Amino acid sequence: EAQVTQNPRYLITVTGKKLTVTCSQNMNHEYMSWYRQDPGLGLRQIYYSMNVEVTDKGDVPEGYKVSRKEKRNFPLILESPSPNQTSLYFCASKEPGGTQYFGPGTRLLVL
Amino acid sequence: AQKITQTQPGMFVQEKEAVTLDCTYDTSDQSYGLFWYKQPSSGEMIFLIYQGSYDEQNATEGRYSLNFQKARKSANLVISASQLGDSAMYFCAMREPGFQKLVFGTGTRLLVSP
Numbered sequence: 121e122a123q124v125t126q127n128p129r130y131l132i133t134v135t136g137k138k139l140t141v142t143c144s145q146n147m148n149h150e151y152m153s154w155y156r157q158d159p160g161l162g163l164r165q166i167y168y169s170m171n172v173e174v175t176d177k178g179d180v181p182e183g184y185k186v187s188r189k190e191k192r193n194f195p196l197i198l199e200s201p202s203p204n205q206t207s208l209y210f211c212a213s214k215e216p217g218g219t220q221y222f223g224p225g226t227r228l229l230v231l
Numbered sequence: 232a233q234k235i236t237q238t239q240p241g242m243f244v245q246e247k248e249a250v251t252l253d254c255t256y257d258t259s260d261q262s263y264g265l266f267w268y269k270q271p272s273s274g275e276m277i278f279l280i281y282q283g284s285y286d287e288q289n290a291t292e293g294r295y296s297l298n299f300q301k302a303r304k305s306a307n308l309v310i311s312a313s314q315l316g317d318s319a320m321y322f323c324a325m326r327e328p329g330f331q332k333l334v335f336g337t338g339t340r341l342l343v344s345p
Contacts, residue, residue: 124299137264151330153332160337161320161337162235162322162335162336162337162338163276163324163333163334163335168331168332170331176330176331179332194301207250208274210276212276214330217264218264218330219278219281219283220266220278220333221278222268222275222277222278223275224274224275225274225275225276227274
């Protein structure tokens with residue numbers, strides 16, 4: 121089954137404790153991306169990757185890092201999480217035609 | 232910059248009736264793509280339908296159709312014969328040129344009643 125997977129699905133952590141949210145896709149897509157969703161704001165892009173070893177900032181990259189060492193994986197790293205990073209996070213990958221497919225989401229609470 | 236506006240925070244519809252969710256967009260580009268996604272209470276984002284700016288016919292996918300009016304810059308989603316399972320948040324989104332990201336509206340919450 122073609123899909124984007126994320127782990128963990130739910131995470132509660134404390135301020136300053138480094139965490140990584142993994143993302144993997146099995147559709148052989150070149151493009152992958154991370155979004156965060158906050159009430160009343162819709163989804164905003166954090167980072168994206170056009171292909172392996174190529175990443176770039178989206179609209180809200182502050183406080184986040186990413187890496188793209190292989191095509192299928194695109195982890196999101198929060199080096200020192202803060203409460204304002206409490207959000208619902210989505211990983212997505214895109215087929216050449218343009219449609220983006222989203223993972224199931226990761227709900228993060230930073231205390 | 233691209234912008235998506237969804238002016239209906241919430242909509243109610245009775246089961247089996249049709250409903251239209253509004254979406255207007257702002258862009259100066261000639262080539263763009265418009266998407267609708269459904270987000271049920273479980274949280275995942277489900278792709279529903281896509282319309283390219285050069286597509287001459289309105290997109291349809293089963294009970295979903297997109298009423299694309301290019302001159303008015305609107306891309307409304309029409310759901311025919313609503314079902315209880317259609318209750319969800321619906322997001323309109325536009326693809327940026329260069330395919331680097333989607334710009335999302337703030338969403339419309341649809342409630343389908345029996």
